[in-house]
């Protein structure tokens with residue numbers, strides 16, 4: 172019998188890797204990126220003024236957290252993202268589900284949301300500052316304005332994807348036309364809705380950073396724009412990497428939540 | 437109204453309008469189905485079998501004509517008519533056990549009664565050991581058995597089956613046919629089963645209703661005068677083969693007629 176080639180097998184379309192292999196591959200990838208970064212900076216291929224070495228970045232990170240209370244910046248940014256995101260979810264979930272289930276709701280909401288969705292959030296920041304000021308509610312408003320229309324439409328699409336025969340079979344088993352909403356449509360749509368939430372949470376990070384760069388006195392985005400003024404590139408790197416790591420953590424939380432809530436998937 | 441009546445279908449026509457296209461799915465169907473009778477609807481793909489079943493179920497309504505079940509006009513789906521769909525329709529978020537129990541919870545039964553009934557159907561369907569599995573972990577044959585169990589659990593007067601074994605391989609299919617016949621013999625109720633398999637129709641039914649295509653009309657009703665209980669040996673009985681030849685001729689006839697239409701349409705164009 173021919174010996175199986177593990178490397179070749181891994182490239183069979185639509186197969187999966189073992190958890191261990193997957194982990195090893197991702198560690199190596201990060202390692203490679205780090206190595207390239209290290210090489211480029213130490214060999215002088217880039218100006219050290221604009222590209223810090225990994226070591227500089229780590230040191231800048233330590234300094235930020237110990238001397239400059241960067242932790243409170245991180246906290247306030249996470250708070251803004253979560254508030255904006257949760258309010259969006261609280262509104263988008265019921266509206267999106269109603270829209271995906273009942274045609275009249277769709278007719279009312281769809282056109283408005285499809286229009287709003289194309290308006291760039293960034294263009295509204297000056298307006299929001301004039302209307303609301305530069306306090307917390309302005310940052311949260313920016314996040315909501317950016318994520319809510321998208322989220323409503325995504326939840327509606329997820330809801331529509333629920334197989335029509337499932338509602339019909341529920342009718343034959345005595346479920347009323349109203350009750351199918353929570354007996355069939357809600358549980359059926361939930362897994363893909365959670366996926367949509369995960370995507371939109373990622374976008375919320377972009378909106379908060381932009382909002383913090385334009386009118387704020389604290390937060391990760393504020394720290395980044397301040398560092399730009401002082402040409403402190405290492406600090407900017409720390410800011411960006413911090414956002415990346417927090418994003419990664421939330422991603423894992425979402426995946427864990429999915430596994431917990433939907434054991435049948 | 438006759439008390440022995442299962443379904444009374446009178447002059448039923450059904451049109452679908454899609455944008456500019458009008459499809460005449462059924463035309464002038466008149467059929468009486470007795471209480472406790474096993475009827476098979478046989479016909480080529482697209483002749484309106486599923487449409488007729490959906491009308492009996494109350495998931496859709498006739499454009500003309502009327503349908504009643506046990507003398508009561510059909511105005512929507514109900515507990516009295518259980519349905520098994522052509523596609524797999526188990527609730528993926530529920531286990532086998534909870535799928536079967538789904539309809540029972542709507543009936544005013546006590547908890548022990550519900551548990552007992554669920555267990556009974558798990559047993560009759562040969563699903564022991566799979567109670568806690570989710571549907572995506574089941575084979576196609578098992579999924580349809582759960583779907584049948586779920587439809588039977590509420591004890592409906594009639595069972596409407598839309599090609600329940602259509603997606604199964606020949607062997608699984610045969611054992612499912614025998615299996616369903618056993619259950620039906622033990623607890624007879626009106627069954628209307630859609631199929632495009634001539635053998636399946638004759639093997640299972642008391643009467644086979646052959647439909648013609650476009651628009652769907654009743655072409656012929658074949659009384660199947662074969663003894664019961666039936667098992668797989670029946671399929672090589674000369675009488676069975678005679679029915680099969682007759683039904684196959686009817687279907688082939690339809691096929692030729694349709695292809696003639698295609699041919700002349702092509703000739704004109």
Ligand SMILES: Nc1ncnc2c1ncn2[C@@H]1O[C@H](COP(=O)(O)OP(=O)(O)OP(=O)(O)O)[C@@H](O)[C@H]1O
Pocket residue numbers: 452453454459460461479480481482483484485486487488522632
């Ligand atoms: N909701 C609908 N809208 C428009 N046309 C429809 C609809 N449902 C069915 N039809 C049409 O009615 C005809 C009969 O369809 P039906 O599904 O009843 O066929 P069938 O006999 O069950 O076929 P199959 O064996 O392939 O399942 C077809 O021409 C189909 O295109």
Ligand SMILES: [Mg+2]
Pocket residue numbers: 485486487522598
């Ligand atoms: Mg069909």
